[in-house]
Amino acid sequence: MNTVSTLLVCVFGLALLSGGGEIRAEDGYRLETIPFPKGVPPEVGAIGFNPSGELVVALRRSDVLIARPTEDPNQFEWRLFASGLHNACGMHVVSDQEVIISQMPELTRLVDTNGDGSADWYETLNASWGMSGNYHETNHLTPDGEGGYFLAIGTASHNGPVFYNVRGTYSKTGRRGRNYSAASWKGWVLHVDADGVMTPFCKGFRMHNGILRDRNGNLWAGDNQGDWRATTPFYHLKKNQFYGHPSSLVWDPEWDSSRDPLKVSLQEWSAMRTPAAVLLPHDIMNRSASEPIQIPESGFGPYGGQILLPDNNGKRISRLMLEEVDGQFQGACTHFWNENGLNLGNNRVVFSPDRGTLYVGQTSRGWGALAEGVQRIIRTKESVTDILTMSLTPNGFRLRFTGPVPDSVRDPGTYRMKSYRYEDGPSYGGEKLDTIKVAIPKVLRVDDFTVDLPVEGLKDGGHIYELSVDAEGLRSNVFCYTINRLRKE
Amino acid sequence: MNGKTSIALTVAMTWAVGSLGAEERWVTLDNEPLGSPEKPLVLRTYFPDPGLGREVLANHDLSYRARKYSPGKGDVDGFDDPIRGIPAAIGVNFGAGFSYCWDTTECRLLFAWQGGFLKMENYWGNPESGRRKPFAYLPELDGPLIYLARGPHPLVILDDFVESHAPAFSGYRLVDEVPEFIYRLGKATIRVRIVPGEKPMTFLKQYVVEGAKEVAYRETGYRDQIEKETPLTFSVTVTGRLESESSSGELEPEYLTDKPNLEWGKALYTQLGCLACHSTDGTRGHGPTFAGTFGSERKITGVEDPVLADEAYLIESIKNPAAKVVESFPPGYMPPYPIPDDQVQSLVLFLQTLKNE
Known part of the structure; x- marks a missing residue:
């Protein structure tokens, strides 16, 4: 670009850009909104970074846009990398010239073969799943670490038809x-x-709008509260397991094709299915899980290695604290971010190459109020005081703090706890059942960073223990631990 | 917004962006996007089905009506009927002059039209509210049809008729901004690029076939003028004409059952497009007549003794037509019809009623 046109773009750039730019802060982090070129609907289907450090954004209508992040959120200069995609939902950036996209009909490799900055080869890598024509059948991908991909293929909704x-x-x-x-x-x-x-x-998913293979090779996916999901679940994925939504069973070669999976008894269903590692209560935590992402070991605050789970239907991002108990993953969730300037429709996430910024892509088009765009959450220099992990002990729960245990949380009166459970079934969503108050009689010091909360009569089988901490200065105040299995020692 | 305002607006917006030195042509909130002859717009999306026959969509499966469902009550009264759409096609628009829809499942041109491209609001949603049209979210064609595919796939690999193959889409390359679609058919790789012709209502299909020895090309129902550079590199000028969109392929609800029945078979004969090649009155067509077929002795290419056309023969001929080709008919012409068993049975019931006149 010559100097004159660069100048013109600078001068008129601001006029072209719409919305955005506001800066909000939450302890230790700052949120900013990144505008798109005027008229471009920022319906973010997928998001990534290329090796040059540019942000790559796939929009649901057609286009893949690229911009180099600037310190000023209003100065992104967007260019077009590819277009013509049908509802791009998943992205893996291979190089500056090559991007893998899962779109509605297929897994596609976009390649800029002549180096002019835009893709000219759209190679179909796989299109082995069906398309009923229903609008709801979106998907997502995560690399398998060996040049292949795991793909989450969502179901259709009765709020739309199929094609003939x-x-x-x-x-x-x-x-x-x-x-x-x-x-x-x-x-x-x-x-x-x-x-x-x-x-x-x-198999057994309803709308697993987001799949992750973490740095240890574990596979994870959330799902959306609805039929067969009383609340939003988060699953540890293992080969051949069934995760509870029955309709998908019709494609299982082992399934008797004359059987209607919706008519399986709840008893048989319960024996077949693998429960969620973490349940996220619909009302207070997460209404619609989207793309999970693992926090870098360093660079983004004290939570390295934990998983963030954005809410596609809430102004929230959940933080998950997973641990292995009796050979299975389970754990707790809390808010990493709640309101405070974050949009609805949080759909896709990626960390910047320097690991200090989380980019959040949003879309909800067709699912209610418009909530679209890109926002970023930047780690600031402020220190963070928080409960780093809530874990299970044989006799209660252990809280590990990000620093020395604050004085404000040493008194048992600071804590309130209740337990409840959910029952999945064919109806949409589910109520909390068997809610009881749980007493926390004392707070035991373990070391400078850690306390134990003894609790009597812990129950397994998916009981959720919701802990509220009434203390000033903590980033997170509500934690929900899902006990699938009790810790024996 | 009508077509004219849409074009005018797009021109104005292009000019506005152009004056800032940028050349980006991104898709915007304008629900009626347009390309140009120099830089066609390529868009994968759902497409309406303007009346394609089953013989054209032979590699698609058929759905049924479904009982309405309530999350609280389960199955409730009433039905949800399927709508007529194409799930996995690609649209290309050259501006107001020419647009087409090429399908990645059938690997063929399905239809072409003039005027605007697509009205996307049903699917992309209202710009202010974001709402799509819940049970009718198919985009609409923004202009009159000038081509609607009929009959079997126009390109046949003649040296590969022993087995029937479903085409497999490999992707597309932008060659001078125009997509060149690539697909495999058995051992052959076929590349095809479609551009507007010089005369009104015409367009060119530019083919390059690799991995085959001999091919045949024939458009059903349109004038095709073939210019061969080599036997396997050729271009076809197709002359279109104004076509009306039709829903004649719509199934009557009473046939939407999973119990094989004669009435359904009769309907499928039309809906699946069998009638394009097989008569019921003894007339010779592209394929053998159905009259008197059932129970007859057939002379099969490459087989010495005649074969009895019993029920098993009819089923095989529907599902895998290349297995037994009646003498004097071209091999590999009829595509396999991977339709559900109840539909095959219904067709067999219908065929059994057709006697020699």
Whole structure:
């Protein structure tokens, strides 16, 4: 670009940009809104960084835009990398010239082969799942670490039709229900290897709008409260397991195709399904889990290694504290971010290459009030005082703080706890059941950073223990621990 | 917004961006996006089905009506009927002159039209509220149809007829901004690029076939003028004409059942497009007549003894037509129809009623 046109872009750039730019702060972090070029609907389907440090954003209507982040959120200069995609939902940036996108119909490799800055080769890597034509069948991807991908393939919604002609195979039985699996592999996680060969991996999902393979190789996905999900769950994924939404069973080669999965008894269903590692109470924590992301070990505050789980239907991002108990993952959740300037529709997330900033892509188009855009949460120099982890002991819960235990939390009167459970079933969402108050008689010092809260009569099988901490100066005040298994020692 | 305002606005916006030195052509909140002859707009989205026959959509599966469902009560009274859309196609627009829809499942051109491109508001939603049209979110074609695919795939690989293959889409390359679609058919790789023709209502399909020895090309229902550079590199000028969008392929609700029945078979004969090639009155077409087929002795290409056209024969001929080709008919012409068993059974019931006249 020559000097004159650069100047023109600078002068008129501000006029072209719409919205955004405001800065909000929450202890230890600052939130900013990044505007898009005027007229471009910022419906963010997927987001990533390329090796040059540019932000890559796929928008749901068509386009993939790229900009180099600037300190001033209003100075992003966007350029077009690719266009023509149908509802891009997942992204893995391979290089400055190559981006992998999962869009509605397929897994696609976008390549700029001639180095002119925009993709000219749109290679279909895999299109083995069906398309019923229902608007709701979105997907997401995570790299498998070996050149292939795990793909989360969402189900259809009864708030929309199917097409008369479908891609893949149609299942009349799979078509029944609130969210349904009318076309091949809806409600599954599929594995596509580096050669593009697909193998089904696990099943039983409603809308697993986000899948993550973490740095230890564990696979995770959330799901959305709804039918067969009394509240928002977060699952540890293992091969061949069934995660509770029955419609997808019609694609299981082991399933008797004459059986209607919605007519399986609750007893049989319960024996088949793998429960969530963490349940996130719908009202206070997370209404619709989207892309999970693992916090860098350093650079983004004290929570390195934990998982953030944005809420696609709330102005919130949840923080998960996972641990292995009796060989299975379970754990607690709290808010990493709640309101304070964050938009609704939090859908996709990525950390900046320097690990100090979390970029959040938002969209909700078609699902209620508009809530779209890109915001970023920047780690500031301020120190953070928080409960780092809530974990289970044989006799209660252990709280580890980000620093020395503050004086304000040494008194048992600071804490309130209740327990409850949910029951999944065919109806949409579910109430809290068996809510009881749980006494916390004392606070025991373990070391300078850690206290134990003894609790009597802990119950397993998915009971949630909700802890409220009434203390000034803590970043997070409400924690919910899901006990699937009790800790024996 | 009508087509004219849309074009005018797009021109104005392009000019405004252009005057700032930027050349970006991103999709905006304008729900009626347009490309240009120099830089066509490529868009993958859901497409309406303006009346394609089943023979064109042979590699798609068919859905049924479904019982309405309530999250609280389960199955409730009433039905949800399917709508006629194309799930996985790609649209290309060259400005007001020419647009087309190419399908990645059938790997063929489905239809072409003039005027504007697509009205996306049903699917992309109202710019202010974001709401899409819940049960009717198909984009609308913004202009009259000039081509609607009919009959089997126009390109046939003649040296590869022993097995029937479903086409497999490999992707597309932008060659001078125009997509060149690439797909595989058995051992062959086919590249095709479609551009507007010089005369009104015409367009060019530029083919390059690799991995095959001999191909045949024929458009059903349109004038096609083929210019061969080599036997496997050729371009076809197709002359379109004004076509009306139709929903004649719409299934009557009473046939939407999973119990095979004669009435359904009769309806499928039309809806699946069998009638394009197979008569019921003994007339010779692209395929053998259905009259008197059932129970007859058939002479099969490459097979010495005649074969009895029993029920198993009819089923095989629907699902895997290349397995037994009646003598004097071209091999590999009919695509396989991977339709559900109850529909196959219904067709067989219908075929069994067709006697020699």
